[in-house]
Amino acid sequence: xxxxxxxxxxxxxRDLPSDADKALDGLYxxxxxxxxxxxxxxxKKRGHGIPALxxxxxxxxxxxxxxxxxxxxxxxxxxxxxxxxNSATLGQPTEAPAxxxxxxxxxxxxxxxxxxxxxxxxxxxxxxxxxxxxxIGIQGKYYRMLTNPNTVDAxxxxxxxxxxxxxxxxxxxxxxxxxxxxxxxxxxAVYEVSGAPSGALVAAEVNGRMRLFQRVSFNGNALxxxxxxxxxxxxxxxVIGMExxxxxxxxxxxxxxxxxxxxxxxxxxxxxxxxxxRQALLIELNNGLVLQLAVKGDNLAGCGVWSCPEFFEAFEAxxx
Numbered sequence: 391x392x393x394x395x396x397x398x399x400x401x402x403x404r405d406l407p408s409d410a411d412k413a414l415d416g417l418y419x420x421x422x423x424x425x426x427x428x429x430x431x432x433x434k435k436r437g438h439g440i441p442a443l444x445x446x447x448x449x450x451x452x453x454x455x456x457x458x459x460x461x462x463x464x465x466x467x468x469x470x471x472x473x474x475x476n477s478a479t480l481g482q483p484t485e486a487p488a489x490x491x492x493x494x495x496x497x498x499x500x501x502x503x504x505x506x507x508x509x510x511x512x513x514x515x516x517x518x519x520x521x522x523x524x525x526i527g528i529q530g531k532y533y534r535m536l537t538n539p540n541t542v543d544a545x546x547x548x549x550x551x552x553x554x555x556x557x558x559x560x561x562x563x564x565x566x567x568x569x570x571x572x573x574x575x576x577x578x579a580v581y582e583v584s585g586a587p588s589g590a591l592v593a594a595e596v597n598g599r600m601r602l603f604q605r606v607s608f609n610g611n612a613l614x615x616x617x618x619x620x621x622x623x624x625x626x627x628x629v630i631g632m633e634x635x636x637x638x639x640x641x642x643x644x645x646x647x648x649x650x651x652x653x654x655x656x657x658x659x660x661x662x663x664x665x666x667x668r669q670a671l672l673i674e675l676n677n678g679l680v681l682q683l684a685v686k687g688d689n690l691a692g693c694g695v696w697s698c699p700e701f702f703e704a705f706e707a708x709x710x
Contacts, residue, residue: 499539502631502674504641511635511668514538514682515604522561524573526580526594526603528552530566530611533592533603535573538680542593542600546677548582551592562609573601585677590622604681605693612662612694619657622693623683624675626650631674634685634702638709645708649701657690657698665691 500512516524516535524535528551554577556570564570569580574594583591583602592603605622613622629646633639640646650673667686674680684691688699 500672500680501678502633502639502641502672502680504639508637509633509635509639511670512633512672513670514672514680515606520559522572524571524596525561525606525608526554526569526571526574526592527561527564527566527608528569528580528592530614531589532606532608532611534606534608535596536602536604536680536682539602539678540599542583542602543678544600546584546679547593547600548584550579550581552580554578554580554594566611583677583679585628585675585679586624587621590624591679591681602679607662607664607691607694610662613659618654619659619694619696620654623654624650624673624681626654628675628677629673630676631672632705633672633674634705635669635671637706640705640708642708649704649708652704653690653698653701656700657696660689660695660697662694663691665689665695667691 500514514536516537526533526535552569554569554571554574556564556568557572557574557576558564558570559572561570561572571578571594573596574580578594578596580592580594582588583593590605593600594603595601626647629650630643631639631641632646632649640649665684665686667684669685671683671685671690672680673683682692688697688702690696690698690701
Protein backbone atom coordinates (compact mmCIF):
# COMPACT_ATOMS: atom_id res chain seq x y z
CA UNK A 391 0.00 0.00 0.00
CA UNK A 392 1.35 3.46 -0.91
CA UNK A 393 2.38 5.55 2.11
CA UNK A 394 1.42 9.26 2.36
CA UNK A 395 4.48 11.54 2.71
CA UNK A 396 4.59 14.36 5.30
CA UNK A 397 4.92 16.82 2.43
CA UNK A 398 1.57 15.64 1.07
CA UNK A 399 -0.17 16.27 4.41
CA UNK A 400 1.32 19.74 4.65
CA UNK A 401 0.10 20.54 1.15
CA UNK A 402 -3.36 19.29 2.12
CA UNK A 403 -3.40 21.58 5.16
CA ARG A 404 -2.32 24.56 3.05
CA ASP A 405 -5.15 23.87 0.64
CA LEU A 406 -7.68 23.43 3.44
CA PRO A 407 -9.23 26.93 3.19
CA SER A 408 -9.79 26.71 -0.56
CA ASP A 409 -11.07 23.12 -0.26
CA ALA A 410 -13.51 24.22 2.44
CA ASP A 411 -14.72 27.11 0.26
CA LYS A 412 -15.35 24.69 -2.60
CA ALA A 413 -17.16 22.20 -0.32
CA LEU A 414 -19.38 24.94 1.13
CA ASP A 415 -20.02 26.65 -2.20
CA GLY A 416 -23.70 27.24 -2.77
CA LEU A 417 -24.64 27.47 0.90
CA TYR A 418 -26.26 30.75 1.99
CA UNK A 419 -28.28 32.12 4.86
CA UNK A 420 -32.00 31.64 4.30
CA UNK A 421 -34.74 33.70 5.96
CA UNK A 422 -35.43 30.68 8.14
CA UNK A 423 -31.82 30.56 9.32
CA UNK A 424 -31.86 34.33 9.98
CA UNK A 425 -35.01 33.91 12.11
CA UNK A 426 -33.34 31.18 14.15
CA UNK A 427 -30.34 33.46 14.80
CA UNK A 428 -32.61 36.33 15.86
CA UNK A 429 -34.54 34.04 18.27
CA UNK A 430 -31.30 32.74 19.75
CA UNK A 431 -30.02 36.29 20.27
CA UNK A 432 -33.28 37.33 21.94
CA UNK A 433 -33.17 34.28 24.22
CA LYS A 434 -29.61 35.11 25.22
CA LYS A 435 -30.70 38.60 26.27
CA ARG A 436 -33.32 37.03 28.57
CA GLY A 437 -30.66 34.75 30.09
CA HIS A 438 -31.97 31.56 28.45
CA GLY A 439 -29.51 31.31 25.63
CA ILE A 440 -27.66 28.28 24.51
CA PRO A 441 -24.79 27.46 26.92
CA ALA A 442 -21.42 28.59 25.68
CA LEU A 443 -19.24 25.88 24.21
CA UNK A 444 -15.98 24.99 25.94
CA UNK A 445 -12.92 26.88 24.75
CA UNK A 446 -11.48 23.72 23.25
CA UNK A 447 -14.57 22.95 21.11
CA UNK A 448 -13.50 25.01 18.04
CA UNK A 449 -10.09 23.34 18.02
CA UNK A 450 -11.72 19.91 18.25
CA UNK A 451 -14.04 20.69 15.35
CA UNK A 452 -11.13 21.84 13.21
CA UNK A 453 -9.23 18.64 13.97
CA UNK A 454 -12.25 16.56 13.03
CA UNK A 455 -12.64 18.44 9.73
CA UNK A 456 -8.96 17.97 8.93
CA UNK A 457 -9.22 14.26 9.69
CA UNK A 458 -12.24 13.79 7.40
CA UNK A 459 -10.58 15.63 4.50
CA UNK A 460 -7.34 13.71 5.04
CA UNK A 461 -9.17 10.38 4.94
CA UNK A 462 -10.91 11.33 1.72
CA UNK A 463 -7.72 12.58 0.12
CA UNK A 464 -5.55 9.67 1.18
CA UNK A 465 -4.83 7.03 -1.47
CA UNK A 466 -7.73 4.66 -1.68
CA UNK A 467 -9.98 7.16 0.09
CA UNK A 468 -12.30 7.39 -2.91
CA UNK A 469 -12.39 3.63 -3.55
CA UNK A 470 -15.48 1.56 -2.76
CA UNK A 471 -15.59 0.59 0.94
CA UNK A 472 -15.30 -2.97 2.10
CA UNK A 473 -17.45 -4.43 4.88
CA UNK A 474 -18.86 -1.51 6.84
CA UNK A 475 -20.62 -3.46 9.61
CA ASN A 476 -19.26 -6.53 11.35
CA SER A 477 -21.74 -8.73 13.19
CA ALA A 478 -21.14 -11.26 15.94
CA THR A 479 -23.43 -13.69 17.71
CA LEU A 480 -24.15 -12.84 21.34
CA GLY A 481 -22.73 -15.58 23.53
CA GLN A 482 -21.13 -18.75 22.29
CA PRO A 483 -22.53 -20.20 19.05
CA THR A 484 -24.29 -23.53 19.43
CA GLU A 485 -22.50 -26.41 17.77
CA ALA A 486 -24.00 -29.66 16.55
CA PRO A 487 -23.25 -32.54 18.93
CA ALA A 488 -20.29 -34.67 17.94
CA UNK A 489 -21.25 -37.58 15.74
CA UNK A 490 -24.47 -36.03 14.40
CA UNK A 491 -24.45 -35.86 10.62
CA UNK A 492 -26.89 -34.19 8.26
CA UNK A 493 -27.76 -37.61 6.88
CA UNK A 494 -28.92 -38.66 10.35
CA UNK A 495 -31.56 -35.91 10.39
CA UNK A 496 -33.78 -37.15 7.58
CA UNK A 497 -37.05 -35.23 7.68
CA UNK A 498 -40.05 -37.40 8.47
CA UNK A 499 -38.19 -40.31 10.10
CA UNK A 500 -39.33 -41.24 13.60
CA UNK A 501 -38.29 -43.85 16.13
CA UNK A 502 -39.59 -45.07 19.47
CA UNK A 503 -37.49 -44.31 22.52
CA UNK A 504 -37.96 -44.76 26.24
CA UNK A 505 -39.38 -41.76 28.09
CA UNK A 506 -40.81 -41.25 31.59
CA UNK A 507 -43.54 -39.03 30.12
CA UNK A 508 -46.64 -40.42 28.49
CA UNK A 509 -46.29 -40.08 24.72
CA UNK A 510 -48.69 -37.90 22.82
CA UNK A 511 -50.70 -38.97 19.80
CA UNK A 512 -48.60 -39.42 16.66
CA UNK A 513 -50.27 -40.28 13.38
CA UNK A 514 -48.09 -41.56 10.52
CA UNK A 515 -50.94 -42.53 8.20
CA UNK A 516 -51.40 -40.09 5.31
CA UNK A 517 -54.48 -37.95 5.70
CA UNK A 518 -57.72 -38.40 3.79
CA UNK A 519 -58.02 -36.16 0.71
CA UNK A 520 -61.04 -35.90 -1.55
CA UNK A 521 -62.77 -38.68 0.36
CA UNK A 522 -59.91 -41.22 0.25
CA UNK A 523 -56.44 -41.62 1.72
CA UNK A 524 -53.46 -42.17 -0.63
CA UNK A 525 -53.48 -45.89 -1.37
CA ILE A 526 -52.50 -48.77 -3.57
CA GLY A 527 -54.92 -51.62 -4.26
CA ILE A 528 -53.60 -54.99 -5.43
CA GLN A 529 -56.46 -57.35 -6.30
CA GLY A 530 -58.51 -56.59 -3.21
CA LYS A 531 -55.61 -55.92 -0.82
CA TYR A 532 -55.28 -52.26 0.07
CA TYR A 533 -52.29 -50.32 1.38
CA ARG A 534 -52.32 -46.84 2.92
CA MET A 535 -49.37 -44.51 2.37
CA LEU A 536 -47.33 -43.61 5.47
CA THR A 537 -45.77 -40.23 6.11
CA ASN A 538 -42.76 -41.94 7.66
CA PRO A 539 -40.23 -42.35 6.17
CA ASN A 540 -40.13 -39.67 3.51
CA THR A 541 -38.21 -42.05 1.27
CA VAL A 542 -37.78 -45.81 1.55
CA ASP A 543 -34.14 -46.86 1.37
CA ALA A 544 -33.33 -48.92 -1.70
CA UNK A 545 -31.84 -51.65 0.52
CA UNK A 546 -35.34 -52.37 1.88
CA UNK A 547 -36.92 -53.01 -1.50
CA UNK A 548 -37.74 -56.61 -2.31
CA UNK A 549 -39.06 -58.09 -5.53
CA UNK A 550 -41.45 -56.24 -7.80
CA UNK A 551 -44.90 -57.71 -7.26
CA UNK A 552 -47.12 -55.52 -9.41
CA UNK A 553 -47.46 -52.51 -11.66
CA UNK A 554 -50.12 -49.83 -11.39
CA UNK A 555 -52.71 -50.57 -14.09
CA UNK A 556 -55.24 -47.91 -13.16
CA UNK A 557 -54.83 -44.42 -11.77
CA UNK A 558 -58.06 -43.12 -10.30
CA UNK A 559 -59.23 -40.34 -8.02
CA UNK A 560 -62.19 -42.53 -6.97
CA UNK A 561 -60.66 -45.86 -5.87
CA UNK A 562 -63.86 -46.86 -4.06
CA UNK A 563 -65.60 -47.08 -7.44
CA UNK A 564 -63.03 -49.44 -8.97
CA UNK A 565 -63.19 -53.21 -8.89
CA UNK A 566 -61.24 -55.30 -6.38
CA UNK A 567 -59.48 -57.28 -9.12
CA UNK A 568 -57.32 -54.38 -10.38
CA UNK A 569 -53.93 -52.97 -9.45
CA UNK A 570 -54.84 -49.35 -8.82
CA UNK A 571 -53.77 -46.20 -7.01
CA UNK A 572 -54.83 -42.65 -6.39
CA UNK A 573 -51.23 -41.69 -5.51
CA UNK A 574 -48.80 -43.63 -7.75
CA UNK A 575 -48.98 -43.00 -11.48
CA UNK A 576 -50.03 -45.50 -14.13
CA UNK A 577 -47.21 -47.92 -14.90
CA UNK A 578 -45.43 -47.43 -11.55
CA ALA A 579 -43.70 -50.55 -10.19
CA VAL A 580 -44.82 -51.85 -6.78
CA TYR A 581 -42.30 -53.66 -4.57
CA GLU A 582 -42.37 -55.88 -1.53
CA VAL A 583 -40.52 -54.59 1.54
CA SER A 584 -37.77 -56.61 3.19
CA GLY A 585 -38.05 -57.31 6.91
CA ALA A 586 -41.85 -57.57 6.98
CA PRO A 587 -44.30 -60.41 6.27
CA SER A 588 -45.05 -60.77 2.58
CA GLY A 589 -47.97 -58.51 1.73
CA ALA A 590 -47.89 -56.48 4.96
CA LEU A 591 -46.02 -53.58 3.37
CA VAL A 592 -45.37 -52.41 -0.18
CA ALA A 593 -43.40 -49.54 -1.68
CA ALA A 594 -43.91 -47.49 -4.82
CA GLU A 595 -42.70 -44.21 -6.23
CA VAL A 596 -44.92 -41.18 -5.63
CA ASN A 597 -43.89 -37.77 -6.95
CA GLY A 598 -40.33 -38.92 -7.45
CA ARG A 599 -39.86 -40.54 -4.02
CA MET A 600 -40.13 -44.17 -2.99
CA ARG A 601 -42.96 -44.24 -0.43
CA LEU A 602 -44.08 -46.87 2.07
CA PHE A 603 -47.64 -48.27 2.17
CA GLN A 604 -49.15 -50.34 5.02
CA ARG A 605 -51.88 -52.96 4.65
CA VAL A 606 -55.25 -51.60 5.88
CA SER A 607 -58.99 -51.98 5.46
CA PHE A 608 -60.66 -50.12 2.62
CA ASN A 609 -64.19 -50.08 1.26
CA GLY A 610 -65.18 -53.19 3.26
CA ASN A 611 -62.08 -55.13 2.22
CA ALA A 612 -59.69 -56.43 4.87
CA LEU A 613 -58.44 -60.02 5.26
CA UNK A 614 -58.39 -62.23 2.19
CA UNK A 615 -58.81 -66.01 2.28
CA UNK A 616 -57.07 -67.61 5.25
CA UNK A 617 -55.09 -64.54 6.25
CA UNK A 618 -54.51 -63.73 9.93
CA UNK A 619 -53.34 -60.62 11.79
CA UNK A 620 -49.71 -61.73 11.42
CA UNK A 621 -50.04 -61.61 7.63
CA UNK A 622 -50.89 -57.91 7.74
CA UNK A 623 -48.62 -56.73 10.56
CA UNK A 624 -45.27 -58.19 11.62
CA UNK A 625 -43.65 -61.27 13.11
CA UNK A 626 -42.86 -61.07 16.82
CA UNK A 627 -39.08 -61.33 16.29
CA UNK A 628 -39.15 -58.24 14.05
CA VAL A 629 -40.57 -55.82 16.66
CA ILE A 630 -38.11 -53.77 18.75
CA GLY A 631 -40.27 -50.92 20.03
CA MET A 632 -43.91 -50.04 20.83
CA GLU A 633 -45.56 -46.73 21.69
CA UNK A 634 -49.15 -46.43 22.89
CA UNK A 635 -50.20 -42.78 22.93
CA UNK A 636 -51.37 -41.60 26.31
CA UNK A 637 -49.99 -44.71 28.02
CA UNK A 638 -46.25 -45.27 27.49
CA UNK A 639 -43.46 -46.92 25.52
CA UNK A 640 -41.76 -50.31 25.57
CA UNK A 641 -38.30 -50.55 24.02
CA UNK A 642 -36.91 -53.78 25.44
CA UNK A 643 -36.74 -56.22 22.47
CA UNK A 644 -37.68 -59.24 24.58
CA UNK A 645 -40.70 -57.43 26.06
CA UNK A 646 -41.74 -56.24 22.59
CA UNK A 647 -41.53 -59.76 21.25
CA UNK A 648 -43.69 -61.06 24.10
CA UNK A 649 -46.25 -58.29 23.55
CA UNK A 650 -46.43 -59.01 19.83
CA UNK A 651 -46.96 -62.69 20.52
CA UNK A 652 -49.79 -61.81 22.92
CA UNK A 653 -51.40 -59.61 20.28
CA UNK A 654 -51.10 -62.18 17.51
CA UNK A 655 -52.30 -65.06 19.71
CA UNK A 656 -55.23 -63.42 21.50
CA UNK A 657 -56.57 -60.78 19.12
CA UNK A 658 -60.12 -61.53 18.00
CA UNK A 659 -61.26 -60.37 14.56
CA UNK A 660 -64.26 -58.07 14.87
CA UNK A 661 -64.95 -56.61 11.43
CA UNK A 662 -63.50 -55.49 8.10
CA UNK A 663 -64.10 -51.85 8.94
CA UNK A 664 -62.03 -49.24 10.74
CA UNK A 665 -62.21 -47.02 13.81
CA UNK A 666 -61.83 -43.28 14.28
CA UNK A 667 -59.61 -42.39 17.22
CA ARG A 668 -56.97 -40.03 18.58
CA GLN A 669 -54.97 -42.90 20.05
CA ALA A 670 -52.47 -45.05 18.19
CA LEU A 671 -50.12 -47.97 18.68
CA LEU A 672 -46.83 -47.43 16.85
CA ILE A 673 -44.77 -50.55 16.18
CA GLU A 674 -41.08 -50.19 15.27
CA LEU A 675 -39.46 -53.00 13.30
CA ASN A 676 -35.83 -54.03 13.35
CA ASN A 677 -35.42 -52.73 9.79
CA GLY A 678 -36.12 -49.19 11.03
CA LEU A 679 -39.67 -48.92 9.69
CA VAL A 680 -42.67 -48.05 11.87
CA LEU A 681 -46.25 -49.33 11.52
CA GLN A 682 -49.43 -47.97 13.05
CA LEU A 683 -52.68 -49.32 14.44
CA ALA A 684 -55.57 -47.12 15.53
CA VAL A 685 -56.68 -47.79 19.12
CA LYS A 686 -60.02 -47.30 20.82
CA GLY A 687 -60.75 -49.00 24.13
CA ASP A 688 -59.62 -52.62 23.81
CA ASN A 689 -59.82 -52.51 20.00
CA LEU A 690 -57.05 -52.06 17.46
CA ALA A 691 -57.57 -51.36 13.77
CA GLY A 692 -55.36 -51.63 10.74
CA CYS A 693 -56.35 -54.30 8.32
CA GLY A 694 -59.65 -55.00 10.07
CA VAL A 695 -60.75 -54.28 13.63
CA TRP A 696 -59.40 -56.53 16.36
CA SER A 697 -60.27 -56.86 20.07
CA CYS A 698 -57.49 -57.77 22.49
CA PRO A 699 -57.81 -56.68 26.14
CA GLU A 700 -55.00 -59.11 27.01
CA PHE A 701 -52.55 -57.06 24.97
CA PHE A 702 -53.33 -53.80 26.78
CA GLU A 703 -53.00 -55.43 30.19
CA ALA A 704 -49.64 -56.89 29.22
CA PHE A 705 -48.51 -53.59 27.71
CA GLU A 706 -49.08 -51.62 30.93
CA ALA A 707 -47.23 -54.30 32.87
CA UNK A 708 -44.25 -53.99 30.52
CA UNK A 709 -43.85 -50.20 30.52
CA UNK A 710 -40.29 -48.86 30.60
